[in-house]
Amino acid sequence: MTETQGSVPSRRSLIGWGGAGLALGAAAAGGAVAMTRTGDDVDPAAAEAGAAVGFHGAYQAGIATPVQDRLHFAAFDVTTTDRAEFVQLLKDWTEAARRMTAGKAVGEGAFGGLAEAPPDDTGEALGLKPSRLTLTVGFGPSLFKKLGLADRRPDALVDLPTFAGDALDAARSNGDLCIQACADDPQVAVHAIRNLARLGMGKVVIRWSQLGFGKTSSTTPDAQTPRNLMGFKDGTRNIAGTETDRLKKFVWVGEKDVDENSAWMVGGSYLVARRIRMHIETWDRTSLQEQEDIFGRDKGEGAPVGKAKERDEPFLKAMKPDAHVRLAHPDSNHGATLLRRGYSFTDGTDGLGRLEAGLFFLAYQRDVREGFVRVQRNLASDALNEYIQHVGSAVFAVPPGVRDKDDWWGRTLFSKEA
Numbered sequence: 001m002t003e004t005q006g007s008v009p010s011r012r013s014l015i016g017w018g019g020a021g022l023a024l025g026a027a028a029a030g031g032a033v034a035m036t037r038t039g040d041d042v043d044p045a046a047a048e049a050g051a052a053v054g055f056h057g058a059y060q061a062g063i064a065t066p067v068q069d070r071l072h073f074a075a076f077d078v079t080t081t082d083r084a085e086f087v088q089l090l091k092d093w094t095e096a097a098r099r100m101t102a103g104k105a106v107g108e109g110a111f112g113g114l115a116e117a118p119p120d121d122t123g124e125a126l127g128l129k130p131s132r133l134t135l136t137v138g139f140g141p142s143l144f145k146k147l148g149l150a151d152r153r154p155d156a157l158v159d160l161p162t163f164a165g166d167a168l169d170a171a172r173s174n175g176d177l178c179i180q181a182c183a184d185d186p187q188v189a190v191h192a193i194r195n196l197a198r199l200g201m202g203k204v205v206i207r208w209s210q211l212g213f214g215k216t217s218s219t220t221p222d223a224q225t226p227r228n229l230m231g232f233k234d235g236t237r238n239i240a241g242t243e244t245d246r247l248k249k250f251v252w253v254g255e256k257d258v259d260e261n262s263a264w265m266v267g268g269s270y271l272v273a274r275r276i277r278m279h280i281e282t283w284d285r286t287s288l289q290e291q292e293d294i295f296g297r298d299k300g301e302g303a304p305v306g307k308a309k310e311r312d313e314p315f316l317k318a319m320k321p322d323a324h325v326r327l328a329h330p331d332s333n334h335g336a337t338l339l340r341r342g343y344s345f346t347d348g349t350d351g352l353g354r355l356e357a358g359l360f361f362l363a364y365q366r367d368v369r370e371g372f373v374r375v376q377r378n379l380a381s382d383a384l385n386e387y388i389q390h391v392g393s394a395v396f397a398v399p400p401g402v403r404d405k406d407d408w409w410g411r412t413l414f415s416k417e418a
Contacts, residue, residue: 050129050184055101057401058267059252062136063339063364064241066220068182071212071343072189073273073360074197075140075175075394076204083147087414089203093137093179093196094408100192103130122198124191131185135192137409138271138396143176152413154262156253156270156367157397164380165389172275172392175207180271180362182341186211208392210275212343212360219339225302225310229278229344229357230387232295233302236310239339250337250371251364264412267400269364272372275345275392278358283387294383296323322383328375336374338363358388368395 053061080086099105110123144153179196181189190211197206216228217235225233239246248254253265283291292298296305296319304314304325319326330337341364346357365371379385399410 050131052101052103052130053132053134055098055402056404056407058403059269059401060136060398061101061401062134062180062182063251063269063341063398064219064239064247065134065182066132066241067215067218067341068132068134069184069213069215070182070186070189071360072181072186072193072209073178073212073362074181074193074209075178075207075273076197076200077207078143078146078176078204080203081146083414085203086147087410089200090137090410090414091408092199094402096196096199097135097192097409098402098405100195101130101133101135122191122194124194125188128185128188131183131188133181133183133188133192135196136180136182136398138178138180138398139410139413140175140177140394140396142174146176149413152261152264154253154258154265154397156257156262156265156369157395158368158373160272160368160393160395161373163376163390165385166393167389167391168393169391172208172210174394175396177204178271178273178394178396186213210345210360210392211347212345214344216342216344216359217340219341228342228359229280229346230283230291230295231299232291232297233310234342235340236302239337246337247339250366251339253366257366264415265397265399266412269339269366269398270368270371271396271398272361272363272365272368273392273394273396274361274390276359276361277356277389277391279387279389280355280357286387293320294324294387296320296325320383322381324379324382324384327379327382333375333378336371338365338371338375364398 053065055061078086105121108120110119110121110126113119141153141157141159144150179193181192183189183192193209197204215226217238218224218226219238219241221236221238221240225236228234239250241247251269253268253270255263255266258265286294288299292305296314297303297310298305301308302310303312304319305323306315306318307313314325314329316326316329316331326332341362343360343362344357345360346355348356350356363372399412402409
């Protein structure tokens with residue numbers, strides 16, 4: 001990313017943002033950057049061109065937006081109990097995110113400022129394009145108690161129950177808030193989280209984070225369906241960003257879903273994040289027929305049992321009773337449907353020569369109780385459970401989008417204090 005000077009704030013004006021400030025982005029080399037943000041309808045050339053995704057809108061980008069190739073997800077613990085201080089951080093983060101996703105630098109950049117002070121930008125994204133970067137923020141259940149907002153915690157933001165087979169690592173679970181950074185360039189996504197964490201120093205600290213690659217679901221299901229690390233296509237019936245009616249029904253929180261205290265969530269959604277370890281070595285020794293029976297699809301085309309094409313309507317009774325597709329299908333869950341944005345991950349080995357690999361599952365829904373909780377309980381008898389284990393978990397309330405240049409992340413929740 002190249003440096004963008006022009007109207008950037010001076011270093012002195014950034015002191016109030018958190019010490020030396022930061023620079024989070026930069027314009028694509030050569031000048032203006034194309035903006036792309038119309039639901040899930042994206043110019044096919046946008047990814048290749050490294051275009052920017054528009055930041056403003058009724059909903060946060062990074063939910064129904066076309067899924068990018070890379071992820072850096074971070075959960076934070078809030079270390080301040082000063083609500084006004086936290087609100088100011090949200091405003092500062094919003095401005096930084098607004099500029100970065102537009103391909104602009106924040107502050108004086110990675111060089112050219114005072115030699116005696118740390119640069120505002122870490123510099124690893126210099127010369128890189130925006131790469132369709134989106135930044136999405138969410139608030140965890142613990143934040144509401146910590147900041148004295150217990151009465152504004154929505155009923156739908158439940159503490160997830162313990163599910164069969166869970167082996168959750170507390171160090172990789174929960175969090176007061178989260179930031180989901182998605183981009184087509186991993187360095188752009190990492191740069192965003194790194195610099196936002198710098199901006200939050202003294203107010204928040206990263207609790208855990210996860211890098212992801214190879215999207216395992218798509219919000220453009222008319223395109224090629226991605227495969228997970230088990231080699232199977234996933235998300236064939238995922239909600240498309242252009243399906244306004246399905247998004248309204250299953251993803252966005254509406255006025256009928258809230259009361260007076262939780263009305264701030266209208267236009268938002270609820271996010272469940274689960275780190276799912278795959279026992280890759282055991283799976284790789286399983287016969288092809290058993291693998292297909294476990295999923296309820298053939299491995300080559302991705303067609304449901306007894307069907308010829310991937311998108312043929314599945315005949316659930318033709319599958320084994322414990323087939324994954326059969327148990328996860330909306331028809332088996334009173335219509336429950338999730339918008340998934342999962343990614344594969346590999347984090348080295350476990351010390352026993354086995355890959356520490358799997359799926360970082362991200363799912364957005366209108367109500368966690370009627371979405372993820374219902375589906376996950378039904379998956380208790382899933383044959384796939386022999387080959388996977390949920391080892392990390394978190395849930396967040398994702399507020400509505402930032403409407404314009406005067407708006408900021410979480411304004412609807414904190415408006416009484418703003």
